[in-house]
Structures are given as structure tokens and as C-alpha cells.
Amino acid sequence: MTGRPRYLAFVKFCFSHTEIAEGLKARGLTPVDVRYYAAAPLLSRPARAVGRAEYADNLIAYVCRKS
Numbered sequence: 001m002t003g004r005p006r007y008l009a010f011v012k013f014c015f016s017h018t019e020i021a022e023g024l025k026a027r028g029l030t031p032v033d034v035r036y037y038a039a040a041p042l043l044s045r046p047a048r049a050v051g052r053a054e055y056a057d058n059l060i061a062y063v064c065r066k067s
Helices: 006-010 017-026 044-049
Strands: 029-037 059-066
Touching: 017 029, 017 059
Parallel strands: none
Antiparallel strands: 029 059
16 A cells, blocks of 8 residues: 555656646647546545646646647
8 A cells, every 4th residue: 555556667667747838838749638537546535636637646638738
């Protein structure tokens, strides 16, 4: 329950929101909306309650517009 989940050994890349936004901008895309999905046990409910789903949910979906 504590520590790093085993599946993280297989994760090759982990980007911050800022890094993703910079990468999209470099490719001529502007983020329009960002949604977080895939709730993590125990953490997602309190994180979502305070408006910080990005700290607990596992997947991100970006809607972008060509710049």
C-alpha cells in the first residue's frame, strides 16, 4: 500500500504538465482543455475534492487546436 507500484518499473517516460504543454507548443498545438482520468485507490477522491485530480489520477487527455 505504500511505496512505488511494481508497474512503474515498466514506465519509460513521465512528463509534467509544463513539459507536455511545451512539447505541444513546439509542434504547433495549443491546449484547449485537459482532463484527468483513471482514479487511483485512496488518493483520487480527496484530490478531486480539492480540485487537484492531476496529483492522483493516472491518465491525461488533451484537446488541442493547431496554432
